[in-house]
Amino acid sequence: MSSAWAIERLDAALVRIWRYRWLSITVAWLVCCLGWLLIAAWPTRYQASAVVFADVAGMRPVASLRDRLVGDQPITQLRNSLVDEAILAEIGRRLGGLPDAPAAVAAQLSVRAATPPIFVVAYDDERPEVATRVLDALLASYVDQHFKLSFDTAALDQQIKGEQQALSGASTRLDQFKQANAANLAGAADLLKNLQAARVELADLRGDLQTALGDQQTLQEQLAKTPVSILPAAAAAQQAPPAPDLSAELAALQKRLGELQVRYADSHPYVVDVQSQIAQLSETVAAAPKPAPVVAQPNPDYAKNQEQLVRQAALIGTLRQRISDQEKRLGELEAAQKTVPQVESRLAELTKDQAGHQASLEQLRQQREQQIERQQAELSQTPFRVIDPASQPVQPTGPSRLLLLAIVLLLGGLIGSAAALLQSRLRGVFETARELRRRLNVAVAGSLSDITPLAERRHRRLAHVGFGLACLGLLGLCSSLMVAQWRDLLLPLGDVLRNRLVG
Secondary structure (H helix, E strand, O other), rough: OHHHHHHHHHHHHHHHHHOOOHHHHHHHHHHHHHHHHHHHHOOOEEEEEEEEEEEEHHOOOOOHHHHHHHOOHHHHHHHHOOOHHHHHHHHHHHHHOOOOHHHHHHHHHEEEEOOOOOEEEEEEEEHHHHHHHHHHHHHHHHHHHHHHOOOOHHHHHHHHHHHHHHHHHHHHHHHHHHHHHHHHHHHHHHHHHHHHHHHHHHHHHHHHHHHHHHHHHHHHHHHOOOOEEEOHHHHHHHOOOHHHHHHHHHHHHHHHHHHHHOOOOOOOOHHHHHHHHHHHHHHHHHHOOOOOOOOOEEEEEHHHHHHHHHHHHHHHHHHHHHHHHHHHHHHHHHEEEEEEEHHHHHHHHHHHHHHHHHHHHHHHHHHHHHHHHHHHHHHHHHHHHEEEEOOOOOOOOEEHHHHHHHHHHHHHHHHHHHHHHHHHHHHHOOOOOOHHHHHOOOOEEEEEEOOOOOHHHHHHHHHHHHHHHHHHHHHHHHHHHHHHHHHHHHHHHHHHHHHHHOO
């Protein structure tokens, strides 16, 4: 009877949910989207942890916390001792301020037992570096407050830092001095050898320069004797020599005519005869063939000599530059030869200074190691000491977004179903004949089936397809968010949402 009643109630509930399925899926979408946004904006927590040895029985409880101790639980006693007001104030002094209120800092601290008296002290925060710094400062403040050590390495650390800076400065000065006086540091014997070689090389260069100057003068003389241009061979062979006799004879006749004209009249037979000879001779000279014009060509020997002269001038310039550089180098070597004793003395001084700082640094380090050994021996006698200090966490410890995404999906489905059932109750409609019989306690003669037209049946099928796509879309969105969280792609979205909400 009870199982049949339960099945009947479940069937009626499913019918109501199906009737108001669009309300159900809409509410589920709204709930899931809002929940997933809240999950994305939920700050990621990182936990820094340290392993400590704590003999709770031998530890002195803090007076201000006696009222807060719950029984004799070691974990409670240790945690209450760590979150004392004085220790929280010391943490704020060390870090320049607490990341949160003192109560929030105390709430984010947790202690769990590993294998007593070994405990794990952990601190949670949204930023991994802050969690590590707060936990380190807390443990250091607790040790300083309750377990004063007779040895302190702070003064030695300061001396070591100063000695390291002095050693670095001495090394830098020594290196710079070696680089600036590399030639002088080669030694007196090597310096003299280099000086002699430089003098020999300078003499050779000067001899090469004199030879090059002599070759240049020879080339200049050859260039002066060489014609710039020459006639072609065929034109020189065809050119006829001038007729020097006709020209001389014509000049003599003209001179004779001038003398006769002074003595005689122009009609004198002597004058007329000479004029006739001059006219005939002028016609003969004019009728003589004239040589064709000849174009001169550049002389290849002249161009060759000119090219050799240019190369010789370049060689002379190179030799003069080398001689200048060699003279400068020779001057530097001669000056260095005079300063070798001073350079060696300065080098010895700088080397001694560096060695002194190095020895002092080694001595301070040995003293620090000895103090650390004495501190460790003293700490081994204290009821509280840090075994494994905190390291910055890499992986977040919460929240578990994959689980929360699935829970929100399930919660959205439940709330959507509840909304559909509530809507059905508010409407006051009986969904089945059995529900009508049960609620009114009357006999039901029968029920009529709904005859749906073809067009409406098509419309309902399309609505069913749309409802299925809405459900699949909700599942697909949840799956996509899970994949994004698995690939650490949901954290940037959460940062953006938090910034928008805070802003």
